[in-house]
Amino acid sequence: MSVFFYGCVTLDGYLADKNHRLDWLHETGGTEDTGYEDFYRKMDITLMGRRTFREIQGMENPEEIYPTTVNYVFTHGTLEQKGFLPVTGDAEDFVRNLPKEKNVWVIGGNTILAPLLDAGLIDGMIVQIAPVLLGAGIPLFTQKEAAMRFHLDKVSQYGQFAELAYSRK
C-alpha cells in the first residue's frame, strides 16, 4: 500500500482561509494540463475529513467527483451522500488496516495528514503551491516537531501553480 497527499496550498502553507473557504484557490485560475488525471487513475481509496467533505458536497454532482475510488470520510455523523462512506476512529489505525495493495489518496485536511506523517505512513506528497499569501488560515502541515526528509522527484509549473512531487526517503 502507498499513501499519498495530493493537494493545493498557498505559498504560506494554508489549505484554506480561517473560515475554511477556498476563494484564493478559485481566483488563481485553472489550468487544463495537470497531472491530476494520471494521479487519480492510480488511486483506489480516498480519505478526507469532514470539512473537506463539506466542500466537496457543496459542489455540483459530488458523487461524480471521485467516481472510481472508495471514498472514506472521517466523521462522527452521517453523510447522506451517495459515493462516500462515513468512518470513525484514528486515521493511523484505519490506514494500517486497509488492504496492502491499495493506493490511498489523503485529500485533506490537516487532521488526517498530520497523524499519518507522524506515523511515517505518507509515501508521497504532490503539493501544488498557489501564488498567494493569506497570512492566516488552516495550515496544511500540523504534524509534530520532528525533522522528516523526503526526496524531491520533480518540479513542474501548471499555469500559476508550482507543483512539487516528493517521495519518502
Added chain:
Amino acid sequence: MSVFFYGCVTLDGYLADKNHRLDWLHETGGTEDTGYEDFYRKMDITLMGRRTFREIQGMENPEEIYPTTVNYVFTHGTLEQKGFLPVTGDAEDFVRNLPKEKNVWVIGGNTILAPLLDAGLIDGMIVQIAPVLLGAGIPLFTQKEAAMRFHLDKVSQYGQFAELAYSRK
C-alpha cells in the same frame, strides 16, 4: 528601487528550527548550479535582522560573503564586523528612504520581511524549498492576514531544492 526576498525554507515554511539553527538546510546538500550568482550580482543593498547576521558572523570570513553590496543589520547593538552596518528603526521607513534606483535583497528574517510585505514593498520573491518537514521553527511568512497575490514567473529544480520565483502582481 526593487526589493526582493531570496532564501530557503522547509516544505512546511520554516526559515530555521526553534533554536534558530539551520542543520536541516546543511543536511539537504548543496548544488553548484543555482541562480544565486546572477541574483546577487544585481543587488546593491542587503537587509537582515540580528539573528540572520549572527548566523553569517558564525561563518568563515563573514566580510567576504556579501562583498559587493552595502549590508545593513537591524539591531539595537553594535556589530564589530567589517562590511556590515548597524541600523535601527522601522524596516518599512528604512526601505522607503533608500535611493530609488537600488536593488535591495531582504536576506531575513521574518521580522524584516513581514512589515515589508504588509506595506506592499516586496517586488519579488525567490524561494528555495528544501525537502524537509520540521514541524516547528521560525516561520518565513508572518505578515498580517490579507490575501496578497503574486505572479509565478518560474519554477526550477536545483539538486534537492525546488525554486519558485515570484514577482508582484
